[in-house]
Amino acid sequence: DAGITQSPRHKVTETGTPVTLRCHQTENHRYMYWYRQDPGHGLRLIHYSYGVKDTDKGEVSDGYSVSRSKTEDFLLTLESATSSQTSVYFCAISGRQGMSSEQYFGPGTRLTVT
Amino acid sequence: DQQVKQNSPSLSVQEGRISILNCDYTNSMFDYFLWYKKYPAEGPTFLISISSIKDKNEDGRFTVFLNKSAKHLSLHIVPSQPGDSAVYFCAASAESGTYKYIFGTGTRLKVLA
Numbered sequence: 390d391a392g393i394t395q396s397p398r399h400k401v402t403e404t405g406t407p408v409t410l411r412c413h414q415t416e417n418h419r420y421m422y423w424y425r426q427d428p429g430h431g432l433r434l435i436h437y438s439y440g441v442k443d444t445d446k447g448e449v450s451d452g453y454s455v456s457r458s459k460t461e462d463f464l465l466t467l468e469s470a471t472s473s474q475t476s477v478y479f480c481a482i483s484g485r486q487g488m489s490s491e492q493y494f495g496p497g498t499r500l501t502v503t
Numbered sequence: 504d505q506q507v508k509q510n511s512p513s514l515s516v517q518e519g520r521i522s523i524l525n526c527d528y529t530n531s532m533f534d535y536f537l538w539y540k541k542y543p544a545e546g547p548t549f550l551i552s553i554s555s556i557k558d559k560n561e562d563g564r565f566t567v568f569l570n571k572s573a574k575h576l577s578l579h580i581v582p583s584q585p586g587d588s589a590v591y592f593c594a595a596s597a598e599s600g601t602y603k604y605i606f607g608t609g610t611r612l613k614v615l616a
Binding site for chain 2: 492493
């Protein structure tokens, strides 16, 4: 299994507060991703990174920002949490070139915004 | 606009029988497809993939079939085992080099002992 961890694993926060989720990898993979999983929607890409300081938006990026200052860490920030951001958040990594480019997922962070 | 669709939210199969999970897509530019399995409280794990230049890929009990003309792929599990009970997601990519994937909504498979 790829060495990928997420912290915290569970968090409850109030509407309007800032929240930062951390993804840490030990695989030296180039690409990192943040997804959210919601019932009826599957996994939706929030943001991804294709290198240090290189990030781009996914399909549901509104209300989220990311930063990647070093290869191993990818941070997801909710500047002002809303109840619609209650979800399970997964980080994923991928590094290989070519067609065999599966992603490896972290264990997830369950975020509840009250 | 759901570009990758898994129209069956759930499926129950007897142990030892075949499980067939289906996935449809709308974007003809998709050229790489993957299946993931997810257990509760865990992250998805990669299962099997297929490139658009193939119509079949097999790995042990798992086979993925791709029908490009119908924009349809399926995952066959033979024989099904109770440990296969999980949610299965298909994913598709159209941006070679960025590895961005669009995921389906998932199918919950229950294998009955």
